Amino acid sequence: MYDFSALYEATSVQHAVELMQAHPSAVLIAGGSDVLIKMREGKLAGAELISLYKLDELREVTMDPDGSLRIGPMTSFSHATKSPLLQKYMPVLGESADTAGGPQLRNIGTLGGNICNGVTSADTASTEVAYDAMLEITGASGMRKISIHDFYKGVGKVDLQPGELLTGIIIPKESYEDCYGYYIKYAMRNAMDIATIGCSVNVVLSADKKTIQRVRISYGVAGPVPMRARSAEAAVNGQPVSEATIELFGNAVLNDVNPRTSWRASADFRKQIISETARRGLRAAVERAGGVF
Amino acid sequence: MVVGKSVKRVDAFDKVTGRAKYTDDLADKSALIVKIYHSTIAHGMVKSVDTSAAEKIPGVVKVLTCFDVPNLPFPTAGHPWSTDPHHQDVADRLLLHQHVRYYGDDVAVVIAEDEVAADQGVRALKVEYEEFPFVLDVQEAMKDGAPQLHDRFKNNILAHTGYEVGNFEEAIQEPGLVKIEGWYDTPIVQHCHIENHICYAEEQFGKLVIVSSTQIPHIVRRICGQALGLPWGSVRLIKPYIGGGFGNKQDALYEPLCGFCCQQVGGRLVKLDVSREETFVSNRVRHAIRYHITTYARPDGRFVARQMECYSNQGAYASHGHGIAAKGAGAFKQIYVDDKATKADAYTVFTNLPAAGAMRGYGIPQVSFAIESSVEDAAKALGIDSLKLRQINMMPVGYVDSFSKNCNYFDSHNQCIEKADAYIDYKRKHAEYANQTGPIRKGIGLAIFWYNTAVWPISLEASSCRMVMNQDGSVQFEIAETEIGQGADTAFAQMVADTVGIPLEKVHVLTTQDTDITPFGTGAYASRQTYVAGFAIQNIGTQLKNKVLSYAERLMNKPAAELDLVDGIVIEKATGETVIPLDELATTALYSLETAEQFSAEGTTQIKSNAYSFGCSIAEVEVDIPMCKVKLVKMVNAHDCGRLINPQLAEAQVHGGMSMAIGYGMGEQLLFDPKTGKPLNNNLLDYKLCTMLDHPDLKAEFVENFEPTNPFGTKALGEPPTCPGAPAIRNAILNATGVSVNQAPMTPHILFERFKEEGLL
């Protein structure tokens, strides 16, 4: 039994907004795999909850008329993995989702929750950051759209104002088109674990598959929030598909990252993994795009 | 005959249908809930506990603090009691502590109508401490001036034992010896049975009745009596099915405290359900032990003299204490036998960490890691194949230990190694994998182990059981040796069936131990149960059978000596012809108007022997150097645990032990903040217990040498599979990379540091 003082179940986005206005100190709960655990630890004990669980309208993965992929934030990890649209246009997001926790967790945990809790290790966040996802946020005064890069404000802090909730994760067409991605979750176990380092790389190759036209790389746990390694991207854009480029990339990412030492891992160890996952991630993404070394 | 056959578990049906009832399934929902306030400092004195806010919370029934408990220090270890005060366990516990000795110590309890109110009550307690300095490192704790945990144990040394076989100083003077030495470290790990410890208590018929998830019901009854100042017979302890124990539940955990809470609310039903986080910290853990091993060997590989220093981290309370370090020290001189001298010093030392107790392997997983690493290191230094080095020095056939009188009757180690090698191709691969280059390398490693069965002659070995026959010739079998998942009930049923001479399905093992009903016995530990119950079953089963045959003699006018009971039929030995079916005989006897008799037999059987169990583990790995990761590719254990009572269940038990050894070698470690002593990863997400994706297929092989000391030819298997796995993995990493890792678990963090030191990164 959980120690909360009230539970309000939202039946629509509008209703959720109204509930948030009526109960400004209430905590939003989507799948619960984060909130309920904090509550059990006593951290949120006594809080009021607004449940989004019944918002099936936010559980779909669809395509907007402009070709953007729209992921309802209540989409579970496993449904993202199984989504035919994602499998066709952006399989790496489903693959990232498929590394989170274990099978049961992936049935309850949501993609929205995975970014709204502001955690750097979130498996789907790195990939969304690497694809320059746009976020649709709904509040009492309507809807606003921001880049995922602006969404993260610090450890556990995201740009959600009181009365607002995330209602869409959007991957623009120009972001996923002709683009091939690869996600590496580095953890201590092969299941039921959180990332020591998460690394999501994607590339667009030239028509002859010999040149890297655009590379994007994002990390989880390389800093306080999911982050891009932009100088490394710049160094490799336009470079040939080659071992030298791989090596260059692996070294360059270290200029961008800022991992810390905690009991979970030392900064030096994380840097070793950051560098190596850049190499392996880039290689795998290039190979998926049809590049040959 | 069913002994030796892979019959299906007697409890399998109930367990795959959800009908098997565990403690919480049996607890009435009206139970009051007990929650514990645990110390939030590593060392200090509780000055006061302000309970006023907690008491005001709706639903809170009572708050009890360390100032309310009786001053009756009690021991907790699941050892047989000794009537000799010098052999009794250290009584250093109270139900709740004013002097808190680790982060997580028990300070107060809140008893409430539901768990939310109890949790709220615990959070509302205001505890004021006087903080003391604390110490976590075992060797630091021994230094003069280190914080003292228990007044009577100077320099925190709970115990120090040592031995010297031969003259060590003289032996190492031999010219031309090669000296190899190293420090080896093992971690604090936890048992992680999937059912946490739970118990509930209620007063009934003037007795304190406690139902508990324990391995040792009769021992826990005694300890509850000691802790609460009650005559032991006025405590009734009931043990239903339990969701694993692995030694953690071979201690009195919270049964005494639960009983106390029950007494304090007028004997009402109270339940104490321990959370996973508490299980990690406030139950028991495996001793972290640090070893220093020095080996003096001749260039031909013969060990001339070896020395071991051992520092065992006891944590805050004595629990099983020095037994763990001492068992390892005993193994050191037995598994390898030095030509001239062997010397050991073992210290068990209190620190401000969770109390260490029994855990599957009882010191041998730790010492195996040290010994088998040191042997591999010696082989490298001497330039001798490590298998050959083992064969030169390991316990010879015919060796007899002067203390236990155990004898190495067979060439078990070589037989096990051969079996394992046949599966995994060790010898070829070990040579082939040496001297690789490149980022990803293969390796294969081997380790052997030694294990004693049961606790004789250190402690009591006796087993009482009862067999009562029904009209249909079936038998209720009661014994205090407990089913904790390992399959004991099934093995017992098989042995009873064969001894009495009835079909397996006619044996009804009463799986629930109830100290008011079940004959006295000490329970599940020391890989003893099949061994000791074998004696008891042989003794009592034979008595029962003889009663049946005597009655048949009178009824059928045939000399009992010419009769036998086979498969539920009394037959004539000479011809095999049926004399009378057992159901007919039992019914006749029970309802006889002249000589009514229910066939039954019971009694205590004392066991004054012990037996060596041996085996090996071989692990094959792939080491990804830039990723600092080890992938276990293949693993095999081979055991000589005597004759297998049930081969399929034996194999399953080996798989489980191997899994635990993999975790021990590669991932599991309970971590503490050095600045506060606070546990960092006391949950199943941050503590890296293996998942199904972290294993290769596990292979179990057996060598079945009939153990001469036991009527069924069996000996220890429960704990042995956990012993050799971690050093086998360590030696495989060494084979792959040339890098010795002298600390378990060999996580990527450790490998990163070692690979950097050795220039691989």
Place this chain on the structure above:
Amino acid sequence: MEKKLVKCNINGKDVETYVDVRASLTDMLRNDYRLTSVKKGCEVGECGACNVIIDGECFNSCIYLAVWAEGKSIRTLESLLGPNGELSDIQQAFVDEAAVQCGFCTPGFIMTAVEVLETGKEYTRDELRKLLSGHLCRCTGYENILNAVEKTMKKRLGKA
């Protein structure tokens, strides 16, 4: 505390009861419906002992609010036994393969196996490992559990 009526289908039967809104689905199944195959091992979704099938997918019921069960179809281990007490194929496989030891993780494991088997797909051993990786077991080393699921899968597909 506020109670709420929760109507759902449990093991094929439409049921309803008032539950404390703070209750987890584990609490409701164990306490209100006495379905004690649903075990508590960690209460934070890490061990899998409380796993049940909700509308065809597996969930750790400890981190699932009881009120969310409204309108759902829930299956627990108790649903698998046939009307005359016959074991389902996967239960029988757990018996035959010695995949059971202490038995505490068994109900949760079997329910995930049920979900996996009902897909009707054939999986490799490694794929099965991943599909079953949301359950911790300390007794079996997982070996015989994997064997039981794999053998049942092959039997159902007519490949054994």
